[in-house]
Amino acid sequence: MSATLTPVQPGTSGASRIVRRIATARETGIAVALVLVIVAATASNPTFLFSSDGFRDLLLTPSLLLLVAVGQAFVIITRSVDLSVGSVVGLTAYLTGRLFIDIPGIPIIVVFAAGVLLGGLLGAVNGVLVAWAKVPALVITLGTMYIYRGINVAWTGSDRINASDLPRDFRGLGTEHLLGIPILTIIALVVLIAAAWYLRNIRGGRELYAIGSDPDAAHLYGLRVSRRIITAFVVSGALAGLAGVLYAARYGTVSSAAGFGWELQAIGAAVIGGVAISGGVGTVWGAAIGAFLLLTINRALPILGIDDFWQRAVVGVLILGSIVLDRLLAVRQHRRLIAQREVDR
Amino acid sequence: MTVVTDAATARVYQAHARPAWRRLLLTRETAIIALLIVVIAVALASVRNFDSPLTVTYLLRDIAPILLIALPMTLIIITEEIDLSVASIVGLSSVMTGILTQAGLPFPLAAALAVVVGAVAGAFNGFLVTVVGLPSLAVTIGTLALFRGIAVGLLGTTAITGFPEEWTDLAKANIPGTPVPMIMIVFVILAAVFAVLLHFTPFGRSLYAIGLNKEAAHFSGIDVGRAKFTLFVLSGAVSGFAGVYFTLLYSNARGDNAMGMELQVIAAVLLGGVSIFGGRGALHGVIAGVLLIGTLGSALRLAGITSDIINVITGVLLVLSVVSASLLAWLHQRRSAAVGRRRGRRSAEGGAAGDETHNHASTSHQGRKQR
Numbered sequence: 168m169s170a171t172l173t174p175v176q177p178g179t180s181g182a183s184r185i186v187r188r189i190a191t192a193r194e195t196g197i198a199v200a201l202v203l204v205i206v207a208a209t210a211s212n213p214t215f216l217f218s219s220d221g222f223r224d225l226l227l228t229p230s231l232l233l234l235v236a237v238g239q240a241f242v243i244i245t246r247s248v249d250l251s252v253g254s255v256v257g258l259t260a261y262l263t264g265r266l267f268i269d270i271p272g273i274p275i276i277v278v279f280a281a282g283v284l285l286g287g288l289l290g291a292v293n294g295v296l297v298a299w300a301k302v303p304a305l306v307i308t309l310g311t312m313y314i315y316r317g318i319n320v321a322w323t324g325s326d327r328i329n330a331s332d333l334p335r336d337f338r339g340l341g342t343e344h345l346l347g348i349p350i351l352t353i354i355a356l357v358v359l360i361a362a363a364w365y366l367r368n369i370r371g372g373r374e375l376y377a378i379g380s381d382p383d384a385a386h387l388y389g390l391r392v393s394r395r396i397i398t399a400f401v402v403s404g405a406l407a408g409l410a411g412v413l414y415a416a417r418y419g420t421v422s423s424a425a426g427f428g429w430e431l432q433a434i435g436a437a438v439i440g441g442v443a444i445s446g447g448v449g450t451v452w453g454a455a456i457g458a459f460l461l462l463t464i465n466r467a468l469p470i471l472g473i474d475d476f477w478q479r480a481v482v483g484v485l486i487l488g489s490i491v492l493d494r495l496l497a498v499r500q501h502r503r504l505i506a507q508r509e510v511d512r
Numbered sequence: 513m514t515v516v517t518d519a520a521t522a523r524v525y526q527a528h529a530r531p532a533w534r535r536l537l538l539t540r541e542t543a544i545i546a547l548l549i550v551v552i553a554v555a556l557a558s559v560r561n562f563d564s565p566l567t568v569t570y571l572l573r574d575i576a577p578i579l580l581i582a583l584p585m586t587l588i589i590i591t592e593e594i595d596l597s598v599a600s601i602v603g604l605s606s607v608m609t610g611i612l613t614q615a616g617l618p619f620p621l622a623a624a625l626a627v628v629v630g631a632v633a634g635a636f637n638g639f640l641v642t643v644v645g646l647p648s649l650a651v652t653i654g655t656l657a658l659f660r661g662i663a664v665g666l667l668g669t670t671a672i673t674g675f676p677e678e679w680t681d682l683a684k685a686n687i688p689g690t691p692v693p694m695i696m697i698v699f700v701i702l703a704a705v706f707a708v709l710l711h712f713t714p715f716g717r718s719l720y721a722i723g724l725n726k727e728a729a730h731f732s733g734i735d736v737g738r739a740k741f742t743l744f745v746l747s748g749a750v751s752g753f754a755g756v757y758f759t760l761l762y763s764n765a766r767g768d769n770a771m772g773m774e775l776q777v778i779a780a781v782l783l784g785g786v787s788i789f790g791g792r793g794a795l796h797g798v799i800a801g802v803l804l805i806g807t808l809g810s811a812l813r814l815a816g817i818t819s820d821i822i823n824v825i826t827g828v829l830l831v832l833s834v835v836s837a838s839l840l841a842w843l844h845q846r847r848s849a850a851v852g853r854r855r856g857r858r859s860a861e862g863g864a865a866g867d868e869t870h871n872h873a874s875t876s877h878q879g880r881k882q883r
Contacts, residue, residue, distance in 0.1 A: 248649070250775075296831065300838040303788050305594075305649070306830065309775060313827030321821060434653055444650040476767070477665040483658025487640070490650045 193441035193496075194453045197489070201460045208467035215470055223349055229462040230355040231256075231410045231417065233455050235429055236436035237362050238406035240454035241399045243437050244366070246379040246446025247297060247304035249400060252407040252433055254315035255289050256426030259411025261319060264328030264421050267337065275337050279412055286408015287401045289315060294400030298393035304400075312430065323423035330419030341416035351413055358406065362451045375399060379446030435482060436461050439489045460485070540785030540837065541797030548804045555811035562814055565691030573684070573761060575806035576695045577602065577754040577770065579799065581777045582784075583706040584747035586798045588648075589781055590710075591722045591740055592790025596652040597637060598751045599773035600659035603766075605630045605755025607663040610672030610765025619676050627752040633659055634748015638741035656774065664767035672765040683760035695757060702750070707795045715739065723790025779830050780805050788834075805829070 189195060205225070209216040216222060235252050242249040259282040266278050289311070296307045330338060340350050366372035374395050378385045386392050407426075415421050438444060439460060440453030464485070465478050473481075555562045581598050588595050605626040612622035633655070640651045685694050710716035721729040722736050730736050759765045784801025786793030809822045 296835060300835045302834040302838055306782055306788050306834050309779060309782075310827040310829075310831035310834075312775070313779070313823045313830070315827075317821060317824030317827065320823070321818070431653060431656065435657065438650055438653070444647050474665065474668070476668045477661060479657050480661025480665050483654050483656070483661050486654035486657060487651070490646050490654065491640070491644060494644060494646055 193493075194450060194456055196492075197440055197453060197456050197460060201456060201463060204460065204463055204467050208463075208470045211472070212470045215467070222347070223344065224466065225463065226352040227349045227417070228466065229459045230349070230351045231413055232429065232432060232436060232458040232462060233355045234358060234406045234410040234413070235433040236440075236454040236458040237359055237451045238403035239430075239433040240437045240440075240442045240449060240451045241362070241366075241375065242304070242403045243434070243442050243444060244375050244379045244446060244449060245396050245399045246382065247396065247399070248308065248434065248444070249290075249293060249304065249403045250308040250430045251289070251293060251312040251315055252403060253426045253429035253431075254312050254319060255286050255404055255407040256411040256414060256429055257423065258289070258315055258319045258322075259286050259408040260414040260421045260425045261323050261328065261423070263412045263415040264332055267334060268328070268332050275334070275340075278337070279409070282408045282412035283405045284408070286411065287405035290400045290402070290404015290407070291397060293404065294397035297400065298396045316427075320423045327423075328415065328419075328421040333415065333419060337416055338419060341413070341419070351417060354409075354413065358409070359451060359455050362402075366451060371395065371398065376447050379448075381447075432461060433458075435486050439485050441489065441493060443493060444490075539797075540833075541794050541800065544784055544797050544800045544804060544833075548800050548807065551804060551807055551811065555807065555814075559811050559815050562811055567810060567814065568691040569686060569693055571806055571810045572696055573693050574810075575802055576693065576699060576761075577758055578773065578777050578780060578806070579699050579802050580702065580754045580757075581747070581751055581773070582781050582798050582802050583702060583795070584743060584750050585777050585781050586784075586786055586793060586795055587706070587710055587716075587719055588740075588743050588747055589778075589786050589788060590719050590790055590793050591743065592726070593641060593648040593740060593743075594652065594778070594788075595634075595637060595648065595744065595747050596774050596778075597633070597655040597659055598747060598777060599770045600656050600663065601630050601633045601748055601751035602755040602758055602770040602773060603663040603768065604633060604659045605752040606759040606765045606769040607667050607767055609756050609759045610675075611666060613675060613765075614672050619679050623756045626756050627749055630752015630755065631745050631749040634745045634751070635741070637748065638744030641744065642737040642741045660767070660771075663769075667765070667767045669767075673763055675760060675763055680760050680763050683757060703795065703799065710795060719743075720791050723787075723792070725791075776805070776826075779826055783830055783833050785833075787837075 205216060214221050216225065235256065239249055239252060262285055263278055263282055266273055266281060293304070293308050293311055296302070296311075297304045300307070343350055345353060366375065374385070374390050375398075377388070377390060378392050378395055382392060411426065414425055418425075434444075436457035437449070437454040438457070440449065440455070440457030442449030442454055461482060464481055468474075468478050468481065561567060581602075585595060585598065608626040608629045609622050612625055613619055617625075637648070637652055637655055640646050640655075641648045682694060686692060687694060687697065708716075710719065718729065718734045718739060721732065721734060722739060726736055755769070758769055762769075780802040781793075781798050782788060782801075783804065784793070784798035786798060805826055808825060812822050812825070
């Protein structure tokens with residue numbers, strides 16, 4: 168009875184709340200920018216989207232970076248950073264090729280497991296050093312970035328894996344598609360949804376935000392800070408390892424320079440997507456859309472008539488723009504909260 | 513309690529309880545210098561041609577840009593900030609030198625303008641960090657891409673090579689009668705300026721205060737924003753100068769010059785004993801750190817070991833240097849805790865009332881730590 172009598176406040180029904188949440192989400196802005204880039208590029212050259220190749224490339228190219236950026240988001244949310252992911256991608260990509268060459272007829276699933284395992288292991292090394300030595304991740308992962316890359320170069324030498332070394336089925340993963348969507352993209356999306364679910368709904372995921380917001384409070388509250396930080400680094404390493412295996416499937420050739428410089432691209436993608444470098448804020452959706460935006464802009468610039476040498480400058484402007492935007496939003500939010508407090512009094 | 517962070521536990525304050533010789537000799541800086549001397553001694557004894565003048569010349573020439581940029585970088589990291597964009601500024605300044613020289617400007621003017629461009633780039637970083645209030649890590653990852661992007665965008669894949677010979681010769685020349693390149697004169701002067709600035713002026717001392725506690729520094733009358741802004745401008749200008757030198761040394765201006773050098777510089781600075789938490793570090797340690805990485809690389813290359821192993825060693829040194837600091841701090845804390853317990857027990861046996869309250873305070877302190 169009483170429930171029917173209470174007047175319905177405008178804007179409080181379930182549907183409008185969802186609409187408002189989507190409209191004000193940080194990820195929406197970046198998604199709109201992505202759509203604008205795609206529309207602009209398609210308008211000046213329809214094959215950008217409306218050709219089987221164009222559509223495939225649009226989805227395929229960012230898929231690998233998406234995986235690495237999702238892992239990076241896990242780490243950044245805990246107020247750390249993982250600079251070693253690019254080296255991990257290179258190392259696992261070469262491991263993939265080596266396994267196919269050295270053990271003929273090895274099942275593909277075993278290679279995937281090996282890549283993810285190696286990546287997870289390398290991530291665990293980072294995590295253990297960061298969590299136990301209490302040294303900022305920036306320093307530790309800078310060191311392991313050199314170490315992993317050095318091991319990779321020493322192992323590879325001037326050797327390189329060629330497409331002919333890889334079995335046809337495995338190569339097919341990088342080129343085939345299901346219902347018009349490349350298999351690589353499907354893998355990336357499954358990982359993305361699982362990661363988003365974990366961060367949003369599972370206790371361990373929520374604790375990552377708590378640790379990133381205030382490590383001391385998290386510790387005093389009894390959260391297992393060290394264990395969670397190690398988990399975040401293992402996830403980041405394992406996803407970079409998965410990306411390394413898929414790198415071999417996508418490109419076929421793997422030299423010792425595979426994955427070089429990906430660490431900054433992954434951090435850039437996460438930052439553009441609204442994952443704050445100071446920890447505790449952001450979603451993997453944002454990081455994923457950021458990765459799409461970064462690489463789509465790369466492909467769109469030449470079509471829009473801008474020399475693609477300027478691509479890196481555009482990336483820089485994007486990163487700076489999004490952190491300035493985040494800062495402005497934070498300041499506004501702060502002011503609004505203070506005003507709210509005065510009203511409540 | 514809220515002020516106590518992880519950073520605080522890792523800091524080591526100077527303990528005047530120890531004798532002076534221990535305080536002066538048992539430091540991170542001394543350890544790095546000792547390691548450098550050991551590496552040089554071993555290399556002299558076991559690597560052929562390591563003592564040849566040519567080795568010294570090439571070694572110093574190659575690490576000169578890193579040595580130069582490490583100076584302002586040390587000051588920036590001491591204030592608990594970081595500048596990842598230095599290598600991109602080197603690239604940008606190199607491209608500017610090339611374009612301006614090609615446009616017909618006299619070389620000294622082109623070089624001066626390139627240094628100014630570097631300073632402006634640094635001011636841009638400083639503006640975003642101090643006025644807008646953004647974390648320097650995020651800002652300089654952005655400007656790392658931006659400045660490099662402008663450099664590559666201006667020149668594309670072409671390289672400008674025609675530089676006046678008297679200038680390129682000067683960059684490659686040695687101090688007459690020695691195997692030491694001329695750039696070392698500039699470096700020594702700059703190093704002296706930075707050492708005096710950091711260790712013997714109020715400005716320099718205020719940087720440590722900022723690194724240890726920003727709020728306390730602010731309340732004691734230090735203009736934190738202005739100090740940091742100055743440092744970013746300095747870092748940009750020195751990187752710009754390093755860019756001009758880089759251009760002359762290799763006689764080409766390219767957009768991708770000095771790619772990835774930012775991490776080499778930071779690795780060397782951290783290896784030299786500067787704490788990433790801010791507030792700790794000295795220039796002699798940093799210079800020894802750069803020389804250590806350079807010498808090790810040069811000796812290993814002469815011994816026929818490829819550059820990838822050098823990367824591994826750089827990484828291992830970096831990780832070891834920070835982990836060992838944590839380990840030592842942890843051991844020190846355990847030892848002093850044990851000493852405190854022993855003292856507490858002794859005073860408890862004495863049974864004085866004053867000591868008892870002292871005991872109480874220390875146990876409650878320990879309880880807080882365990883939580």
